[in-house]
Amino acid sequence: MIYSQIEDILNGFPTKNFKRGEVIYSEGEAPESVYFINFGLVGLFYIAQSGKETFLRIFDDKSIFGHRSYFAEENYHGSSIALKETQIIIVPKKECDAICEQHPQLLKLLLKQVSKDLASAELRISQLQDKSSEQRIAESLWFLKLRSPNQTWTRKEVGEYSGSSHESVARFLTKAENLGILKKEGRDIEILDEDRLLNFENVKK
Amino acid sequence: MIYSQIEDILNGFPTKNFKRGEVIYSEGEAPESVYFINFGLVGLFYIAQSGKETFLRIFDDKSIFGHRSYFAEENYHGSSIALKETQIIIVPKKECDAICEQHPQLLKLLLKQVSKDLASAELRISQLQDKSSEQRIAESLWFLKLRSPNQTWTRKEVGEYSGSSHESVARFLTKAENLGILKKEGRDIEILDEDRLLNFENVKK
């Protein structure tokens, strides 16, 4: 089974639109549905007790989200928020059960997706201890730009993805621009030298 | 489907024993099998470029492991190492495919497991930024002791699980013992006051 088939299955389901900043579901809620993105961009965030936010995952066009909580049978562990104009198909639990029943291959596809996400998350745990803040910021910039090249990511979002403060991101951008690695364009950035960006630690000097 | 049924399915498969410290599989290898623990304890570790190790996951009696890479169709992203005398059933890929085919409920069980692990990993990402090293050590001690009460966890292992140095763990243990929160018993520890351990930040003074 491939992802485009999911679109066919869900064809005709009602859609809902969200503007940037609108919350699709909130941490702690019980999952009542699974979501499919027709177009747009959604971020999954966790807000810790101290108020510190972590940017956990990105979902873009033709992605499923909300399925982790659904299959784990847990409440949402984070909140999903539209990062730009986004159209979503909301698939209620009951329909979702039925679709999974009819398409056993779908379970395998989702298991593959979640398994990959687990590896990514665990590698991030390691990098938080292993890599410098600047290296993590460099890699996060590259990753976020790759995932959504036309998105103007804020310093705050990059910080929450990389595990650093938005001030550290600003400082890094200034430094990297002076080195000719990237170019600030208003609030957006353009990466000029991907190799030097990703090998920033060796370039620093 | 419940976990004990898996044992029945695998009944009769050949077993293999590992001593503490023995490697079951190594990072980077292609998954050729999935593993089931008859008895024992296994840790999944990732060693970063710098040599820093991260303790990612624990598997104990009657657990499946190695399945993440198998379903993600990726090479192992970490190495699994026996933490004490452990007996494992090695289920080759082919058999595993067949079993999944015959027991579609197994896929759902594994999807549930991996989904829960993903939430745990993502919460750990958040805590690395949100909580102090001492709080993380306290929670890791509690978690590891809960998962395997009779295991004598080394400071190094606790450090690699909590994301701190083994020296920080040793300092924490001394401090917590002086406060009567736990008791060092040779290399092992006994938790005396779980509540104060888990609310260490408020107790500190």
Add this chain to the structure above:
DNA sequence: CGATAGATTGAGAGTTTTCAACCGATGTGG
């Protein structure tokens, strides 16, 4: 009993955050 791995403790170093002030752009309501 000696060798080795694990544990402890102190001191110093370095990284990154926090706090604060300020700037600039954007957007809204009067």
Add this chain to the structure above:
DNA sequence: CCACATCGGTTGAAAACTCTCAATCTATCG
């Protein structure tokens, strides 16, 4: 259309946290 509020960005300086390094000690095992 302007004034003002707000959000995002930048930069500096100080503070805090945790690690690293090093020396020493202790337990465990062959």
